[in-house]
Amino acid sequence: MKWNAEDPVSDFERQRNTYHENTNNPEAQGNRNPFIDNPRLATRIWGGPEAEDTWGIYTSSDVEIPSVPTNLIATNITTFSVDLSWTASTDNVAVTSYDVFVNGNLYKNTTTTQLTVIGLNSDTVYSLSVLAKDIANNSSAQTTAINIKTLIDNQAPTTPTNIVISNQTTTSFVVSWDASTDNTAVTAYEIFIDSVLNGTTADTSFTVSNLTTSTTYSVQIRAKDAKNNISNFSTAVDATTSDINQVSSELFFSEYVEGSSNNKALEIVNNTDADVDLTGFSIKRQKDGGVDGDVWENELQLSGTILKKDVYVIINGSASLQKLKDEADFVQPNANETNFGAPINFNGNDPVGLFKNGVLVDIIGTYNGGNANFAINKTLRRKSGVSKPNTTFDLANEWDEYPQDNVNDIGTHSSILSVTSFENAGFKLYPNPVISKFFIANNFGDEILTISIFNAIGKKVFQSQQSTKEFHVQFLSKGIYFIKISTEKGIFATKFVKE
Template identity: 25%
Template sequence: MKHIYILLLAILTSALGFAQIPAGYYDHATGTGYTLKTQLKRIINDIDDPEINNTIEEEHNQQTYNSLDPFNATYERDFYYEVNGDNTILDMYSENPNGNDPYNYSPVSDECGNFNSEGDCYNKEHVIPQSVFNSQLPMYSDAHHLIPTDGRVNGFRSNFPFGRVDDNQLVNQSGISNPTQNGSKLGNNLNSGYSAGYSATVFEPIDEFKGDIARIYFYFVTRYEDQISSWDAYPMFDGSSDKAIADPFLSILITWHQNDPVSQKEIDRNNNIYYNHQNNRNPFVDNPQYVDLIWNTTPDTEAPSDPINLVASNPTDTTVDLDWTASTDNVGVTSYDIYIDGSFVFNTGSVSNNTIATGLSADTLYCFTIKARDAAGNESNFSNQSCEVTTDNGNTNLNCINETFENIPAASSQYSDFSWVGSDGFTFNATDARTDQTLDGRAITIRNGTLQYTDNFSDLIETVTVTTQRVFSGDSGTFDLVVNGNIVGTIPYNDTPTTTTINVDINPFNTLNINNNSNPSNRVRFDNLSWTCGILSATEFKDQNINIFPNPIKSLLNINLKSDVETNVEIYDVLGKRVYTKMINTSKALNLQALKNGIYILKISQENSSITKRLVKN
């Protein structure tokens, strides 16, 4: 899940978006294993193709160590956990994600300096100790592994490797109690389970930031793979250029990477380093799957089992319900791909064994199949096919989404990312949000994030309506309403409930986001989000463009076209099996003598429009 934080409007003039990976940045990352690792090293360091430019290397806008001071003061701020934390430094060694921090630091004024105890000041921590690479550039000033941390805890961690501390063997150092005030700790490595193979002293951050540390290490050994073998011995490194990370630390880091997925903090930090500092990226934040592709020697290649018992039911003018028996997988199914007439339409984005196909045309036959997917991208074969004809009740102005936010996750006052299936069965995401506020019943509260509708949709969206109210302190402001990537209106808010309706009229409609809070520190409740939509259809041709007779038929079906338009004729039996298809562009008499007597469904399509009719063969 991705969202946008406006840190300082005067500074972020590049309008950072969700992932903000520059177009083509990873085009040359096509290999696997250590070949992929070397390709990523070339991308990070901007090494041109040797076949074109004779391997010219340019360090991306190399910065000085002290240049991190203004970067930290501007971008390493707590927009993620504290209600009013955007004026404090986010320190992974002291942050408490689930409550009040033990202490906070103001940018610049609280930078070390001298310290006597934990909570005195912050400084810059080399996640990979600078003694490993003898304080050489560009490693010494590489922002991707330099983070602001409490000065005393930084010293407590010292040059020790990261690992999994045995709580029965904690270490106190220079009068610092253990664990630290947010739970980070120093002690002997737990020599069992995924951390087996090492028993000396290690430093363990809290769970919230273990994945961050892991992805920093994967970046570092990738960018500096051609130098790492010449550095001083370090327990986390094996002295090689390819694998680079020693066992059991590779097991520890991969486990942390898997258990603590990429966070919005990491995404924003990656963007800020790229756009506002040294112009290169951590590929393992942008593409977490690279870790598995490079270091996992036994990748998952087993496809999920085929979904079975697919049933299409409960048609409306624009929707059909789909239910099936869930697939199984050796690791786990992650989602399902939905197909109509053999063409991919949308992915469910969840492991639920039901969904709703939306954006359909009235009085039309739709034949569905599905495939299961797992996290490694393996896909099953197709399920059985199930067909259904949408109704034709004349609903041309449908209130197709009416989200009440009653299904949002359990009440939480912590700002985080949330995903839920809404009141009408559609999926929503919210970022930098909390779930403990009410407006007209439960409401989602957004600070400097996004409210995003993520399910597939392809109808005409006509109007959008939503109720807002600012809570706590602050002033009036606006959010942007973004449809298909374009701003179509603004949603105002103030300290009283305000209901806004915006005319959109976009066809087809694919994505909807509410983002870009004009004052990122304001917290705004959203409730009763709805939009109306019309049925997606092209020129109506039931009477004007086509004439069909007779019906019932004995052998010949006459189709008279009033213009030379390419027309697809399909006939389905009552079980949804297609038994006849023909493409015509002039009037035709189709010989259907081979069809058995009975009831069929006739579907005729021109361009983006189609009609279905009941056809009887005597």
């Protein structure tokens, strides 16, 4: 702090601050050092000797207020906005900004003498005014308020177009469409199934659920604005749910373990309501993202079955982490004849693909992405909100990243925690909501092998292999949790609320 007060900021430091602020410069860090801009900030935060106040805000003797802005004018009034402009104020030092008020409340501060006010309601009167401020924060009086009235909104949004049906399962499908436009703003879309309102959303996609297997439905969408102006119905599109024996497109990667040494593993989730035969499914990798022109190679043909609402874990045969060994459904031998466990010997820059009869279904990493190192020394887990495969890798929006060798959640995925079969299987959890402890009644007397608790994003927070009926959960934060019980007859889950 002594140095900060005694060593003035140099021209070189000011130039360096400007250099690093330039986000177009690939060598710059993209932000300024505020203590170069004004050393007095450090004094105000930590005390000590008073440093120079280059802004003059904290040491200024300026008490003269700016003049009141003049000629406040409102133009281009729409259903939701208005353009304001005014003549600049004057000051003995300098006017630095203006505060704009809407109905007496501060709307925004600006350094210019014009501003577009948005977010207004249609057919509504508003009072608008402006005041000026200088660098010492002296404020003028507000201008005399002017009143405006926004236009009446009686225009309906455009009709939604390009209706697309995807991700059909036995009981659901996803419908998506191109956004409508409106003179103010589209606020919602209504989804009609067989001419009956099924749901409303502000997004341009919607999951229609609780449907009947192998059934065709008529889908239409219409758009609404804040004044309840409603568009025409979109052209009807047919959507057919899957047959019980049909493989759904919701078979996808749910975890990618790029661990130390040979601790490599993949997890595939079956989010459908039917068991899926893995015949025809395979996994391939692309070495180093195609740096040397490599294509998909080291194909591993899968076999067996992924049970409904379950996962399938594939590990390298030389994996040493016990959790991987315990959860493995398939072990790829690490030997010469398998090219040392390929393709389950990937590195963090090797894209891995899930294929069905040679057609790419899902991918981790970018094909021909080069040495991107998208997952080097990491574990990737699919986010809880992802419910379908994607042949375009989207790390930021679809995956959570964890440290190397973090495999605590391998063997399960949040999207498969069913809440429908718990009580039918003879189990009951009470009380619910839970304050400090709950009990599990086991009406049919089936032996409980393991009990696990997951938080709302699918992270396992508790596991027990003891067939106890009383659970103390004071350690849990407030929120929604899932409990999963494994028995010889299957896996059953329900949710509870911790208060």
